[in-house]
Amino acid sequence: MQSPKEIRLAIRNGAHNTNTSGLAGGFVQANLAILPADWAAEFLLFCQLNPKPCPLVGVAANPGDIAIEGLAAGMDIRTDVPKYRIFEEGQLVNEVEDIRDYWRDDLVTFALGCSFSFEEALLADGLEIRNVTEGVNVPMFRTNLACKPAGRFSGNMVVSMRPMKPADAIRAIQICSRFPSVHGAPVHFGDPAAIGIDDIHTPDFGDAVSIREGEVPVFWACGVTPQVVLEQARPPFCITHSPGHMLVTDLPNSKLSVF
Template identity: 70%
Template sequence: MNPDITPAELRQQIRRGDHTGNTSGLCAGFVQCNMVILPKDWAAEFLQFSQLNPKPCPVLGMSAPGSWEIPELAANLDVRSDLPSYKLFENGEFIQEVTDIKEHWRDDLVTFMLGCSFSFEEALLADGLEVRNISEGCNVPMYRTNIPCRTAGRFSGTMVVSMRPFLAADAIRAVQICTRFPSVHGAPVHLGDPSLIGIDDISKTDFGDPVTLHENEIPVFWACGVTPQVALEQAKPPFCITHSPGCMLVTDVPNSKLAIL
């Protein structure tokens, strides 16, 4: 896959079924989004949950009920087909993974698009830092933690984090860089010993792929947009759809618009 492909071209390839993998490192310069789709009568509570937990759930866009378009994020967007992979849930239980949700679409569904750490990876690379999941050509490692989220109505749970390893000096620089991007998770939530946030074995991911952790490197953990999937497991809405971890919506919005200078 050409990393310099435009977002519109990538969405068309995904819509045709020509790209089904993760989107890390693609469409340099453009915002990528996590996704949650819920029935209208659950949407207000999820919006409140997101507002109370802005680190893992920064809302970048929201659709009208029944609409598959979010014009402020991308032209000619169809959220039913423009992500590489989707997860379907019933009563909080994962049912199946699909590459298109048109046959599952309903007029009462509301789509939320949430900021994604793939957006700040570009800023790390531009500063000369290695992003291990990109250099190793795999999905970013993600883990369930014991960090509690604030409760909103039926939504509660603990935070999911993504991890990237760095030498200590580079980790400090990564904190400085990512603090400028609060709309895509901002600064890390933890550095160092994974057991302090409930991760027993860093070689075993809950989502995504493990990456190499070299000698003298420390793991650096960011709040992750997969967190809502844990909250959905707890809340058990009768029906919902999310992106598959690592398989994001790539928008037309430049990453530079999200940076605080």
């Protein structure tokens, strides 16, 4: 198995440009939000008020920094993610594999915990993760679950979904409660309409997965939430990861467990 640094170098060199689900077992993967400095304080407060969808695992010390100390050796945030999204005035304008041409000295990078980390703990306990089994990106949905507003940032939560038998869903709640820094326990399971999802087979982000007889959809807060919030806040410019295409860090998952 490749180390996190080897995976980042493969991404940097263009040898890997697809989603990172299942890579770097044992290590934290991170969602990204990169904002101008004059928006950063409000976004930091938004994350602090909404730790389920926006669990901070690192913030750049200074505007223009291309690394976050202690998160990933030799990190260059401009090249080490498989795919990025570029937003202007809240509108997606491009999706690229390298952001060096977009980089500015006033940009502040935020790294947020990712559900791929707790997937490893679920798999280790013998639970199936359908998106891993089927080799696709996890399905993600917009919901009617409101986040707490902070300054110019507000909006509803995005969730990721994994189908499970009810008994396995209960076990997943117990396991994921140990990992608050990577979204923690599910926020809902059962009827998708109860959280504003009209069609469970048509995700807003990621890929659809099969839901078998006797299974229920289980929903976790998702790190794509900041993208939806940024669309609504409409900063003049910002960058995020493309859903499912994460920063692979050197931070062990075990460091995020509270037990």
